[in-house]
Amino acid sequence: MDQRKIGGYIAEKRRALDMTQMQLAEKLGMSNKSVSKWERGVCLPDVSVYEELCSVLNISLNEFLAGEDLKPEEVIVQSEKNILKVSHDGKAKGRRLKTIILILAILLVGMIFWFLNSQGFFRNNYLEPYDKSSDEYNTATILLEPGQASPFHYSVDNSFKRVILTTYEFKDGKQISEAQTLDTELISFDENGKEIHEGKGTIAVIMDYRNHKVKLIVTNASSKCSAEQEMGSDIPDFDEYGMAKSETELEENIRPGREYAICGYYFGKGEISGIDPIDALINHEDNPSKADYSVVITVRFDQEGEDMVKAPDLSGMSRDEAVSALKNANLTLGNVQYYDTTNEKEAVVYYQSIAAGEELPAGTSIDVSLRKK
Secondary structure (H helix, E strand, O other): OOHHHHHHHHHHHHHHOOOOHHHHHHHHOOOHHHHHHHHOOOOOOOHHHHHHHHHHHOOOHHHHHHOOOOOHHHHHHHHHHHHHHHHHHHHHHHHHHHHHHHHHHHHHHHHHHHHHHHOOOOOOOEEEEOOOOOHHHHHHHOOOOOOOEEEEEEEOOOOOOEEEEEEEEEEOOEEOOOOEEEEEEOEEEOOOOOEEEOOEEEEEEEEEHHHOEEEEEEEEOOOEEEEEEEOOOOOOOHHHOEEEEEEOOOEEOOOOOOEEEEEEEEEEOOOOOOOOHHHHHHOHHHOOOOOOEEEEEEEEEEOOOOOEEEOOOOOOOOHHHHHHHHHHOOOEEEEEEEOOOOOHHHEEEEEEOOOOOOEEEOOOEEEEEEEEO
C-alpha cells in the first residue's frame, strides 16, 4: 500500500470536513502526533483503527486502501486489487521478517562459534607455545631463570596414544651424541579400570646449561612424566658464551608419527640470535657460523595399533629409491625439500623427519630433505 497516497487522502478528507488533526485524533482516541504521521506518509494507522477512521471521514475501506475516491463501478475492481495488495504486502513483510530472523540467527551462531573457537573448543591436534604475556606463562616459569623454559600447549584426539620428546645435540655442525627420548603414554585408567584418554596438557623443555642438563616434562589433567637428560661431554664452557633460544609457531593438524622440531637452544661467543628449530635440525651442517653448539628438541605423537612398522634408513638414497624403500615398509613419502641443487638426479637424502628404526603407524608419511651427493 502507498503510505504517502493514503496519508494525503486522509488529510484531504479531514480538511473537507473542516476538522483539525487534534479533533480527528480525539474522535479516534489517538494523539494528534499519530494523525500527523499518517498524513505525512510516515506510517499507516493500526488495522484496528481502519473501520472507525473510515466512518469518521465518510469513506469506504476500499477508498481508504486505494487512497482516492472511487466511483461505484470501480469499487469491485479496486476491492480485488486491495485484497491482492494486502496479501502481497503481508507475504513481503513475512519474507522480510524471515530474512531478518535468518540474518540474526546466522550472526548469533557466528558469534557463538567465534567465542567457542577462541576458547579452543573446536581446535584439536595442535601444539603451540604459551602466550608470553599471560599469567599462565609467568606462573610456569616463575621458578626458572629467564629464557630457560619453553612451555607448550598440546591437544590431540583419542587416536593418539603416545607422545615422544627427543633431544638432539650438535657441535660445529656435527651431531655429538645419540638422540635421547622421553616416551610417555597418553592413556591412564580410573579406579574401575576404565581407560581415560589424556590428550590435553603441557609439554615443557627446561635448559639447565650450567649443570649440562635438559629437562623434559609432559603433563596432563591427572599425571606428569619427566626426564633429565645429560648433555654431551664434548661441550663448550658456557660462561664464555652467549645463548639464544627459539620456538616453533603454532602447529595444527598434527600428523601421527611425524617429528616436529619445537624449540632450540644455541650457544656461541659474543652475541648470538636464535635459529628456526626446523632449520637447526635439518641444516645443522650449515649452522656453525650461527651457533657453535646447539640443542634441538622435537615432539612426535603416535597412534599405537597392530599395524606398526619401522622407519627405514633413507640417508644417501635418491628420491626414487626413498619412495621405493618407504613403499616396501608400508609407508609413504611426505614433503620433499632440495638444498644446494635443483637437479633431482644428483640429489640424495640427508635428513628424514622420522629417525630410522622408529616405530610408527603403517601408512604414515615421512618428510625428507635432499642435497648434492
